[in-house]
Every structure is written in C-alpha cells, then in structure tokens.
Amino acid sequence: MEGLVSSLFDVQSLPETYVLPPEIRPGELSFRPDESNNIPVLDLGGHDRNEIIQQIMKASQEFGFFQVINHGVSKELMDETMNVVKEFHAMPAKDKFLECSKDPNRNCKLYTSSEKYATEEVHYWRDCLMHSALSTEEYMQFWPANPTRYREVVGTYSNEVKQLGSRILKLISQGLKLSSGYFSGSLSTSPTILINHYPRCPEPSLTLGLPRHRDPSLITIILQDHVQGLQVFKDGEWITVEPLPHAFVVNIGYVLQIVSNDKLNGAEHRVVTNSSDARTTVSFFIYPSSESIIEPAKPLVSTCGDHPPLYRALKFKDFHINFLSKSADAEAVHDFISSKNI
Numbered sequence: 001m002e003g004l005v006s007s008l009f010d011v012q013s014l015p016e017t018y019v020l021p022p023e024i025r026p027g028e029l030s031f032r033p034d035e036s037n038n039i040p041v042l043d044l045g046g047h048d049r050n051e052i053i054q055q056i057m058k059a060s061q062e063f064g065f066f067q068v069i070n071h072g073v074s075k076e077l078m079d080e081t082m083n084v085v086k087e088f089h090a091m092p093a094k095d096k097f098l099e100c101s102k103d104p105n106r107n108c109k110l111y112t113s114s115e116k117y118a119t120e121e122v123h124y125w126r127d128c129l130m131h132s133a134l135s136t137e138e139y140m141q142f143w144p145a146n147p148t149r150y151r152e153v154v155g156t157y158s159n160e161v162k163q164l165g166s167r168i169l170k171l172i173s174q175g176l177k178l179s180s181g182y183f184s185g186s187l188s189t190s191p192t193i194l195i196n197h198y199p200r201c202p203e204p205s206l207t208l209g210l211p212r213h214r215d216p217s218l219i220t221i222i223l224q225d226h227v228q229g230l231q232v233f234k235d236g237e238w239i240t241v242e243p244l245p246h247a248f249v250v251n252i253g254y255v256l257q258i259v260s261n262d263k264l265n266g267a268e269h270r271v272v273t274n275s276s277d278a279r280t281t282v283s284f285f286i287y288p289s290s291e292s293i294i295e296p297a298k299p300l301v302s303t304c305g306d307h308p309p310l311y312r313a314l315k316f317k318d319f320h321i322n323f324l325s326k327s328a329d330a331e332a333v334h335d336f337i338s339s340k341n342i
C-alpha cells in the first residue's frame with residue numbers, strides 16, 4: 001500500500017520521488033490575475049437561452065473551460081459536500097484505506113498521485129478518492145461509510161451535479177445543432193467522482209498536483225475550494241482558474257472533442273501546489289458506458305466534403321484504456337484515435 005501524501009504533511013523538503021524533471025517543473029509561481037485572459041464566467045440563470053448557448057460555444061472553442069454561476073445547485077449542498085470530503089481526507093490513513101477497500105471491483109479506491117503509482121517514474125502531490133457517481137445501492141454500498149454523512153451528502157450532490165451536467169450538455173447539443181437528447185443516452189451513463197486532495201507542499205516549484213493532461217470525459221464539472229491551483233494552457237501560457245465562491249468549473253473532455261469533430265476543444269490543464277494551504281476539489285466526470293461507441297457525430301461530418309471525420313470510431317473502454325496508459329504522451333493518444341489510422 002503506498003503512503004498518502006497527506007501522511008507526509010510535516011516533511012521539510014520534497015521527497016525525491018516527487019521531484020519532476022526540470023522541463024516539466026512549474027518553477028516559481030505567481031498567481032497574478034490576468035484580467036484580459038480569464039476563463040469566462042457564465043450566468044446560467046439568464047433568460048436568453050440562445051445567448052447562453054452562444055457563450056458556452058465560444059468559451060468551449062476558445063478556452064475549453066468556463067465557470068458557471070446561478071447553476072441551480074444550492075450553496076448549502078456545495079458547502080456541505082466540500083466539508084464532508086475534507087473531513088474524509090483529514091481522517092487517519094489507515095481508516096481511509098479501510099473505508100475504500102471493500103469494493104471487489106475496485107470502482108471505489110483511494111490512491112496517491114495517479115492510478116499508475118506502482119509503475120510511474122515520478123509521483124504527483126495528490127491523494128485521490130475515486131468512485132462511481134451513480135447513487136444506487138449497487139455502487140453506494142462501497143462508498144466510504146465514514147464520515148457518517150458521506151453517502152447521504154455525496155449521493156445528493158452527485159444527483160444534482162448529474163442534472164446540471166445534462167442541462168449543460170443539452171445546451172451544447174443545441175449549439176452543435178445535434179438533437180437535444182444526443183448526449184443523454186449511453187454517452188453519459190457512467191459518471192465518476194474524483195475527490196482530489198493536494199496537501200501543503202514544501203517545494204511547489206519542483207512538483208505538480210496533477211501533470212498537464214486532458215480529461216477523457218464528455219465534460220467534467222469541478223467544485224474547487226478557495227485555494228488556487230488549477231491552471232489551463234492557452235496560447236502558450238498557463239492561466240489560473242480563479243476560485244469563485246459557489247461557482248462550478250466546467251471543462252470540455254476529450255470525448256466531446258471527438259464527438260464534435262474538433263468543433264469544441266478539450267483544453268490541457270494541470271494543478272500546481274502551494275506551501276501555505278491544502279487544496280481540495282471534487283471532479284465530476286461525465287463518462288460514456290464502456291461499450292458505447294465514441295465517434296464524430298454523423299450530422300457534423302461529410303465524407304466527401306469539407307468536414308471529414310477527424311477521429312475513428314472506438315468503444316469507449318478501448319479509448320479509455322489506451323488514454324490511461326498513454327496520457328502523458330498527448331501525441332500517442334492522438335495517433336491512436338485519429339481517423340488517419342483506420
């Protein structure tokens with residue numbers, strides 16, 4: 001069993017296995033806000049549906065990221081969820097592992113750095129609790145039973161964020177001129193929750209909480225606390241996603257990029273750490289079922305015209321396995337899914 005980074009909280013210097021090669025170290029970090037290049041903040045409470053759709057499409061094309069406010073999930077539920085997941089990560093390591101080791105299918109698991117901890121060359125400064133976001137007894141029986149409120153609060157949260165995700169995906173389907181239910185079937189039936197915890201880090205310039213990556217999801221909906229850390233790569237620069245109280249961060253995943261045939265972009269992002277505050281986030285990944293086929297939507301491609309399919313059709317599970325094994329190598333992932341490799 002690997003040690004959790006949260007068990008290293010009092011170390012004075014970064015353990016060797018977390019020191020990144022110089023070319024991918026974040027270096028000295030400054031979180032100066034750049035007013036001209038911020039991730040767009042969209043008000044979902046507005047009444048002009050077409051205007052909201054246009055804003056989502058523009059943000060998804062330009063940044064691959066946006067934040068949403070007035071999204072319908074109550075502030076109380078967001079606060080309660082953040083509190084209960086922080087309580088989970090504050091428990092002693094042995095209790096946390098006990099809570100996460102009951103699932104024979106390992107759908108619910110606790111790990112440090114990445115799922116590839118045992119084989120990766122260098123580790124990242126993150127502990128993660130991952131489990132299905134389907135709040136049925138079949139899955140929930142393996143969620144942590146401690147803190148005692150965990151299942152109730154995270155179950156309610158999952159249901160509400162799933163609904164928010166459906167609403168955003170309907171707006172996106174309309175923006176892409178697809179049928180309004182395009183994403184509501186097998187493309188979105190397997191949501192998964194990742195509860196990320198990035199403890200205070202003795203040397204933030206030498207390591208990362210998460211390396212540069214894209215999400216292998218349709219979309220991801222992130223709840224972050226008040227601590228900065230998430231950065232999006234745009235035009236050769238890392239832009240910090242400002243924590244806004246009670247906003248959600250939404251990002252376009254690789255699957256949506258494929259389905260939209262590159263009309264929408266899944267942006268690369270990473271997480272930096274800091275030496276003064278721990279940071280906790282809840283990532284809600286909207287995933288297809290493993291057997292569903294992911295491919296550019298037929299109405300968006302024409303085989304003889306200007307819009308050839310840029311990606312080949314693949315079962316989601318084949319895409320996902322390949323993605324997880326190669327995620328550090330963006331080019332290799334792209335080659336695997338490109339239509340040029342049919």
Ligand SMILES: O=C(O)CCC(=O)C(=O)O
Nearest residue numbers: 194196215230271281283
């Ligand atoms: O913790 C964050 O801010 C982002 C997490 C993330 O990128 C992920 O879970 O894929």
Ligand SMILES: [Fe+2]
Nearest residue numbers: 213214215269
């Ligand atoms: Fe991510």
